[in-house]
Amino acid sequence: MMLLELVRQEAVKLFSQRFVYVLLTLVLLSQTGRMIGLALTPTETALDVLTPPQLWAEGASLGLRFASYVVLILGAMGFSQEFALGTVKTMLVLPLQRWQWALAKQLFLCAIGAGLVLLVVLLSTVLTAVTTGMGGVVREGLELYAPGAVWGAMAVATMLTIVLVLPLCAMALLIGLYFTASGAAVGVAIVLGIVLEIAANLLPWHQAFFLSHLYAPFGLVLRMGRGMPFQWETLLTWGIGSSLVSLAILCGWIIIKLQRMDVTA
Amino acid sequence: MADTVLQVEGLAKRFGDFWAVRDLSFQLQRGEVVGFLGQNGSGKSTTIKMLTNLIRPTAGDIRLDGESILACRGAAHRQRLGAIVEAPRFYPHLSGARNLDLLARILGVGGARVAELLHEVGLAARSGEQFGRYSMGMKQRLGLAAVLLHRPSLIILDEPTTGLDPVGQEQIHALIKRLVRDDAVSVFLSSHQMDEVADLCDRAIVIHQGEALLNQPLRTPADMAPVRDIFNRLAREEAGGVGP
Numbered sequence: 265m266m267l268l269e270l271v272r273q274e275a276v277k278l279f280s281q282r283f284v285y286v287l288l289t290l291v292l293l294s295q296t297g298r299m300i301g302l303a304l305t306p307t308e309t310a311l312d313v314l315t316p317p318q319l320w321a322e323g324a325s326l327g328l329r330f331a332s333y334v335v336l337i338l339g340a341m342g343f344s345q346e347f348a349l350g351t352v353k354t355m356l357v358l359p360l361q362r363w364q365w366a367l368a369k370q371l372f373l374c375a376i377g378a379g380l381v382l383l384v385v386l387l388s389t390v391l392t393a394v395t396t397g398m399g400g401v402v403r404e405g406l407e408l409y410a411p412g413a414v415w416g417a418m419a420v421a422t423m424l425t426i427v428l429v430l431p432l433c434a435m436a437l438l439i440g441l442y443f444t445a446s447g448a449a450v451g452v453a454i455v456l457g458i459v460l461e462i463a464a465n466l467l468p469w470h471q472a473f474f475l476s477h478l479y480a481p482f483g484l485v486l487r488m489g490r491g492m493p494f495q496w497e498t499l500l501t502w503g504i505g506s507s508l509v510s511l512a513i514l515c516g517w518i519i520i521k522l523q524r525m526d527v528t529a
Numbered sequence: 530m531a532d533t534v535l536q537v538e539g540l541a542k543r544f545g546d547f548w549a550v551r552d553l554s555f556q557l558q559r560g561e562v563v564g565f566l567g568q569n570g571s572g573k574s575t576t577i578k579m580l581t582n583l584i585r586p587t588a589g590d591i592r593l594d595g596e597s598i599l600a601c602r603g604a605a606h607r608q609r610l611g612a613i614v615e616a617p618r619f620y621p622h623l624s625g626a627r628n629l630d631l632l633a634r635i636l637g638v639g640g641a642r643v644a645e646l647l648h649e650v651g652l653a654a655r656s657g658e659q660f661g662r663y664s665m666g667m668k669q670r671l672g673l674a675a676v677l678l679h680r681p682s683l684i685i686l687d688e689p690t691t692g693l694d695p696v697g698q699e700q701i702h703a704l705i706k707r708l709v710r711d712d713a714v715s716v717f718l719s720s721h722q723m724d725e726v727a728d729l730c731d732r733a734i735v736i737h738q739g740e741a742l743l744n745q746p747l748r749t750p751a752d753m754a755p756v757r758d759i760f761n762r763l764a765r766e767e768a769g770g771v772g773p
Contacts, residue, residue, distance in 0.1 A: 266635070273631050280622050350618030354675070357581045357614060358635050359607040526584035528544075 266360060270368030271375075278338065278376075287334050291380070295327035295387055303395035315401045317414050318489030320392040321421075325482040327384025328425060332432060332478065335377050336453040339436020342369045343522075344449035352527055366522045370515055373433040378426045385422045401489055408491045417494045421481035424499055428481070428507050431474045432457070434514035441521050474510045477503035532559045533595070534683050534715040535580070540589035542575050542739075549575040550739040553589070557683070560713040562705070564726035564733040564747075566760055568767045572739035573719045574615060577687055580717070581612045593683065608636075611681035613689060617672025621661025625652055625671050628660050629678070636679040646674040651700065665692030673701065677708070684708070685717045690725060698725070705729055723760065727753045735759050 278284055302322055307313050346352040355365060392398060401409040409417075436453045443449035457475075464476035471477075480499055488494045535557035542550045550572040557563050567573045578584040580591060582598060591598050598606045619628040629643045647653045650670040655663075663671065669689055676684050689705075690698040706729065708714040720726055726733050727747070733756045735743040742763075745756050 269634050273634070276627075276631065277620055277623070280620075280627075349620065350616065351620060353581075353583060353614040354618045354632070356583055357607060357610070357612045358632065359604040359679075360635055361604050524585075527578065528584060 267364055267368055267371070270360070270365060271372045274369060274372035278372075284338070287337065288383075291327060291330040291334060291384065292387055294330055295323050295384055296391060298326045299323035299388065299391045300395070303391075314396060315403075315489040316392050316396045316399055317401060317409070317417065317485045319396050320388045320418060321482045321486035321489060323388035323391060324385055324421075324425075325479055325486070327388060328381065328429075328479065328482060331377075331380040331384055332429065332457065333454060334380060335373070335429065335433055336436045336457045337450050338376060339373050339433050340440040340443075340449040340453035341446045342373060342437045343440040344443040344446045345440075347444040348446050356527060362522045362525075363519045366519045367515075369437060370434060370518060373437055374430050377429040377433040381422065381426050381429055385418070385425075389418070401491060403491055409488060413494075414488070417485050417488055420494075420496060421485045424481040424496065424503065425478070427504055428474060428478050431507050431510035431514055432478065434511055434518065438514055438518050438521070441518060441525075471498070471502040472506050474503070474507040477506065533557070534559050534561075534593065535717065536590075536592040536595075537580070538590045538592075540576065540579060540591065541587045542572075542579060542584065543587045548739050550579070550586075550736075553736070553739070553741055555734055555741065555744055557715050557717055559682070559715055560709055561732065562709055562716040562718060562730045564730035565717060565719040565736065566721070566726060566733055566756065567719075567736040568763050571736045571763075573736060574687065575739075576736070577612070577614055577685055577717075577719060580685055581610070581614055582607070583614060608679060609682045610685065611676035611679065611683070612685035613672045613676055613687050614685075615687050616691070617668045617675070619660045619668075619671065619675075621659060623660060624657050625660050625663065625667070626656035629656075629671065629675060632675050633678050638678050642678060643674075646677055649677075649704070650674045666694065666697040669693055669701065670697070673704065680712070681714070683715045683717065687719045688721060689718065690720075690722070702728055723753070723757055726756065735763075737763055 299319060299322065302314060302319055346355065356362065398411065400407055400411040400414050439453045439456065440449045443452065461475045464470050464473040467473065477499060480503060481496070484494050484496055533556050538554050540550055540553040541548065553576060565573055565576070575584065579586045586599065593606045593609060596606060626643065626647060629647065630640065633640070633643050647656045650673055652667060652670055652674065655667065660668070660671065669692060673689060676686070690701050693701065705716060709716060718729065727750065730747055732747055733743070733745050734741055735756060743756060743759050745752060747753060
């Protein structure tokens, strides 16, 4: 009960701040602009015609990119804002366990991450339906994928992306634990997110790092839209595996860090 | 022993090579008000943070109603404790009432208690305003209301009248006296103000460079004399002046 109450309070605290709505609006407007732009771009050959999965995946990928920054910002602020405001001293003298507070913040941020993925997917679906229609993949009169297969792939990609975004939430929250100023925490989280994503794709063992898989599910739908096969076996093993392991490590790190922390600031 | 609410034994905290608090021991009886005096950097805040479990002592023990609160960072003892550490801190974008309501839900306290306390500290009419727009005095009063939500047996207040005008200070003093008289609440109060300590406290502890220099019962007004002397001497030393 305490945990649920703390999660609810995180929602009250976050959604009473105006900047959250500004961030969400920016994400959705960027995605809308990109998708409408793509849908209205004239094509030269029949092969250039945008298929529904292509448009859907392009929109969802862009939305996810912006949404991942929102996750980094909100996550980094999770603890750093409490330190900056001094409310950590109000909260931690209450009869609640530190791990409960840390877990509540993680659960809430994971819900936000999953919610953002669902939001960009929903917008992508609506805009695809309105512009190209939610049909299958047809090239030169030949149906490569039936609408049902496309819908199934989109659903799988969405679920995989939700799992992949969870360790990003935990990583952002952990960064916030090391800063007493929200601005610094947010800056470091964004820079670290970019650097790690680039590094993840350059390293020979990149498959073991969750960030290298973040955009892969929507990428698979994009490939499907071009008539290529939807192969998600690697994502199921390395992607999900590395994400869940990373999530467990990061969550444990957050709880231990907060548990041992001297609140001096 | 049965009436000892708080017992501190050999408490110490070291940050690197610096000892912020050294071998601090004192007791607080039920219904007693103890003034905790010291200059800036004397170790007052570090002591209060150790008492509230915000920081872990390097050595020593803290017992609340006979139970050590350091064995684990458990939450049960905090049900009996209410504290303002350094200054009342709440979410600035939420109203005073909303801030109090969030804490009340964690403490398992109903909305009626929130309304009662807002009225008691004189904030009922302005409870809908954002905390960030409150004056320092209003913040202090909201902080006091938050501390009292769950009717703790021990309250720890860190300079509770800072920023208050004389009328506001008098209101807070009256509230503390009423709590002690009617509910036998014990109060550990850090302060810079001699008059406040003389008015409210049954005992004064003066801390300097992390060590208790004086632990003085205040039974008569004359008992304040050594407290004033030592505190004024420390103030002069800190200012670098030469005393008479």
